[in-house]
Amino acid sequence: MIFSELYSAYYSTVASLISGALEGRITNADISRASFESAFDESAVYIEQALKSERWQVLTKNGETPLEHAPSTPETLLERRFLKAVLSDPRMKLFGISAAAFPALDGVEPLFTDEDFEIFDRFGDGDPYDDSDYFESFGVILRALREKKRLEVFAESRKGRRVRLVMTPQRLEYSEKDDKFRLTGCGAVKQDVVNLARIRSVRIIEGEAGAFTQSKRAIKRVCFELYDRRRALERVLLHFAHLEKQTEKLDEGKYLVTLYYDEADETEMVIRLLSFGPMIKIIEPESFVSLIKQRLISQMRYNI
Amino acid sequence: MAYSELIKSFNRTREYMRQFYIFGFKSREEYGMKSPRSYDDEKRRVESWLGEYMRFRQGADGKTVFLSIDSRSAEANPLFKAWRAKSFTDIDITLHFLIFDILYAEGVALTLGEIIGGIEKRLGEFARPRFFDESTVRKKLKEYELEGIISAERRGRSTVYQRSASLFNEAEPPMLPHALRFFSEVAPCGVIGSFLLEKYEKNGAKARRSPVFGFKHHIITFTVDEEIVFALFEAMREKRLVLLELLARDGRSMTERVVPLKILRGVQSGRQYLMARTEAGRILPYRLDNVLSVKKDEVCGQFDEYRAALAAMRRHLWGVSTHGRSGKRLERVEFTVRCEAGEEHILARLEREKRCGSVERLDENRLRFTAEVYDASELIPWIRSFICRIESLKISDGFLEARFRHDLEKMYALYGVGGGAE
Numbered sequence: 001m002i003f004s005e006l007y008s009a010y011y012s013t014v015a016s017l018i019s020g021a022l023e024g025r026i027t028n029a030d031i032s033r034a035s036f037e038s039a040f041d042e043s044a045v046y047i048e049q050a051l052k053s054e055r056w057q058v059l060t061k062n063g064e065t066p067l068e069h070a071p072s073t074p075e076t077l078l079e080r081r082f083l084k085a086v087l088s089d090p091r092m093k094l095f096g097i098s099a100a101a102f103p104a105l106d107g108v109e110p111l112f113t114d115e116d117f118e119i120f121d122r123f124g125d126g127d128p129y130d131d132s133d134y135f136e137s138f139g140v141i142l143r144a145l146r147e148k149k150r151l152e153v154f155a156e157s158r159k160g161r162r163v164r165l166v167m168t169p170q171r172l173e174y175s176e177k178d179d180k181f182r183l184t185g186c187g188a189v190k191q192d193v194v195n196l197a198r199i200r201s202v203r204i205i206e207g208e209a210g211a212f213t214q215s216k217r218a219i220k221r222v223c224f225e226l227y228d229r230r231r232a233l234e235r236v237l238l239h240f241a242h243l244e245k246q247t248e249k250l251d252e253g254k255y256l257v258t259l260y261y262d263e264a265d266e267t268e269m270v271i272r273l274l275s276f277g278p279m280i281k282i283i284e285p286e287s288f289v290s291l292i293k294q295r296l297i298s299q300m301r302y303n304i
Numbered sequence: 305m306a307y308s309e310l311i312k313s314f315n316r317t318r319e320y321m322r323q324f325y326i327f328g329f330k331s332r333e334e335y336g337m338k339s340p341r342s343y344d345d346e347k348r349r350v351e352s353w354l355g356e357y358m359r360f361r362q363g364a365d366g367k368t369v370f371l372s373i374d375s376r377s378a379e380a381n382p383l384f385k386a387w388r389a390k391s392f393t394d395i396d397i398t399l400h401f402l403i404f405d406i407l408y409a410e411g412v413a414l415t416l417g418e419i420i421g422g423i424e425k426r427l428g429e430f431a432r433p434r435f436f437d438e439s440t441v442r443k444k445l446k447e448y449e450l451e452g453i454i455s456a457e458r459r460g461r462s463t464v465y466q467r468s469a470s471l472f473n474e475a476e477p478p479m480l481p482h483a484l485r486f487f488s489e490v491a492p493c494g495v496i497g498s499f500l501l502e503k504y505e506k507n508g509a510k511a512r513r514s515p516v517f518g519f520k521h522h523i524i525t526f527t528v529d530e531e532i533v534f535a536l537f538e539a540m541r542e543k544r545l546v547l548l549e550l551l552a553r554d555g556r557s558m559t560e561r562v563v564p565l566k567i568l569r570g571v572q573s574g575r576q577y578l579m580a581r582t583e584a585g586r587i588l589p590y591r592l593d594n595v596l597s598v599k600k601d602e603v604c605g606q607f608d609e610y611r612a613a614l615a616a617m618r619r620h621l622w623g624v625s626t627h628g629r630s631g632k633r634l635e636r637v638e639f640t641v642r643c644e645a646g647e648e649h650i651l652a653r654l655e656r657e658k659r660c661g662s663v664e665r666l667d668e669n670r671l672r673f674t675a676e677v678y679d680a681s682e683l684i685p686w687i688r689s690f691i692c693r694i695e696s697l698k699i700s701d702g703f704l705e706a707r708f709r710h711d712l713e714k715m716y717a718l719y720g721v722g723g724g725a726e
Contacts, residue, residue: 005400015401057402069405073404074470077452095477119571123657142516172517241524
């Protein structure tokens with residue numbers, strides 16, 4: 001079972017409280033802090049009640065513990081089986097990890113294999129995880145991110161030109177749809193984004209610590225009416241489930257949806273919204289409506 | 305029953321999380337719960353777990369509660385928190401910490417009697433110590449043996465218990481926490497990776513963690529179906545039939561006995577399906593968000609044969625549908641797009657998105673896509689995404705072809721293009 005108390009936030013909180021009590025008596029403030037860090041908004045009240053009334057006999061009402069060791073639990077079979085499964089994933093190699101690192105997993109049945117699971121709508125030009133240069137670049141970038149170092153990147157642009165970027169790396173961003181990693185970071189004047197597969201070489205600029213200022217993403221919004229025919233409501237909302245959004249019911253079968261997206265993804269958004277055909281009508285902004293209209297006007301000339 | 309932020313079963317919460325996050329427009333009255341208090345309790349729980357993402361809107365129909373999450377900026381899937389809300393008894397939590405305090409290190413092997421002695425010694429410090437009889441402790445040890453965290457071994461006439469060896473040690477790969485973070489987000493049953501990561505960090509490696517990954521196009525709601533996915537993986541590993549309890553469109557539940565063959569995830573559609581062989585001998589997709597429960601049944605002797613049949617079908621599957629509306633075995637889809645000089649990205653796009661179809665260049669400015677599929681209707685949304693350059697379209701199912709054109713006319717009218725207006 002995945003849904004088990006062994007993984008519960010309360011167990012985590014109590015474990016850290018016991019560790020604290022081994023150092024010295026814990027207080028209500030400690031319970032609040034530990035609950036805030038490991039559990040939920042209202043947990044402190046319940047955990048404090050249970051401990052103070054000595055219903056959970058691991059801490060006394062005085063904040064002491066009769067236990068002798070900092071709590072730890074071995075990995076469950078479920079966790080071992082999950083690890084065994086992902087060790088077979090081709091992307092695991094990027095982290096320099098192979099199954100040989102975990103001899104204790106010999107004989108453990110993987111939770112799943114690629115016979116059991118597949119993504120069916122992923123694009124076909126995913127990153128080359130077996131390519132040695134790619135592997136090397138990934139490792140250098142990961143190190144720079146961990147050690148907060150700046151990077152010098154030589155990459156090939158979409159038009160085939162060689163470009164040089166000096167950046168403070170921020171994230172390795174992965175898209176499941178594209179099956180691609182992109183490196184995002186702060187360049188000299190703007191945020192840089194480079195596909196890892198386009199990187200020809202990358203090196204850490206030793207001695208230079210990155211400033212790590214998070215550049216603000218340019219977020220835009222698009223608002224459209226949705227007509228719930230052919231299960232469009234469900235299809236649209238699931239399709240855009242990854243975006244911040246608001247949905248309002250206007251009438252029976254008619255909804256108003258607002259999506260927030262990155263400015264850089266505007267063309268992708270136009271294409272995706274077009275795919276829902278007459279089940280949606282873009283309302284605003286006018287600039288987005290124009291983008292849709294332009295495509296429709298271009299389409300009309302073919303008179304299919 | 306008094307409110308608790310912990311829950312016994314995940315199923316009802318699963319539906320609420322989906323409603324709040326994906327739909328997010330229903331008012332309290334529209335949830336159709338047995339009592340308004342049930343709704344209030346569920347809402348309060350989700351707020352307790354995910355308060356920072358909870359939003360409210362007051363409309364004419366009442367107050368609407370919804371979750372608004374930009375998965376691209378979240379460091380880890382926020383919905384994982386719900387998996388950490390399993391309820392337990394006072395006995396469960398007390399015994400858990402006592403047992404692992406007594407079996408505090410690998411190699412400490414004790415009999416049941418010795419463990420009970422250790423428990424009594426520790427509980428002696430409480431004014432009213434709990435009493436644990438042999439059967440309660442033995443039952444908990446047995447449960448932990450099945451979970452793989454305790455091992456039992458016969459030594460002479462008695463059984464000794466010890467904690468299982470930890471996977472993590474000094475020699476573990478330095479990039480492991482990053483790998484766990486990554487696979488927590490992208491692998492099926494990824495929440496288990498997040499449990500592992502927490503355990504790893506508790507073992508003193510927290511300093512090594514820093515947020516290095518971001519995720520684009522990331523559908524975080526897949527996680528609410530992970531218990532179902534897990535049960536199906538179990539059945540597939542054992543090559544068993546299952547009894548699927550399904551939610552029908554009319555809201556009632558029904559049960560089907562099928563051979564589970566593969567989970568197919570749509571990272572664009574946001575849906576997950578089980579491909580399974582029915583008792584009538586067809587291979588059909590079942591949406592996982594409509595599966596209420598999975599019960600393992602007998603072993604299926606033809607499992608490999610059925611799976612091979614599914615693999616052979618893949619060359620005609622655009623999505624998951626194995627039969628179209630026309631009733632014909634296969635439908636042919638063909639369309640041509642215009643591609644001007646400097647628009648080579650259109651060819652690249654067709655190539656990377658073609659799935660089971662094929663793409664050919666007809667001349668300098670024209671590209672043709674063709675596919676033979678079980679269900680041509682699955683391609684329609686994708687074909688629409690090429691609107692502005694579609695020169696021709698042929699679908700062997702004439703109804704679908706006509707509907708495509710009709711929809712296009714409706715779009716012209718919706719936007720007042722070409723003189724039309726709706």
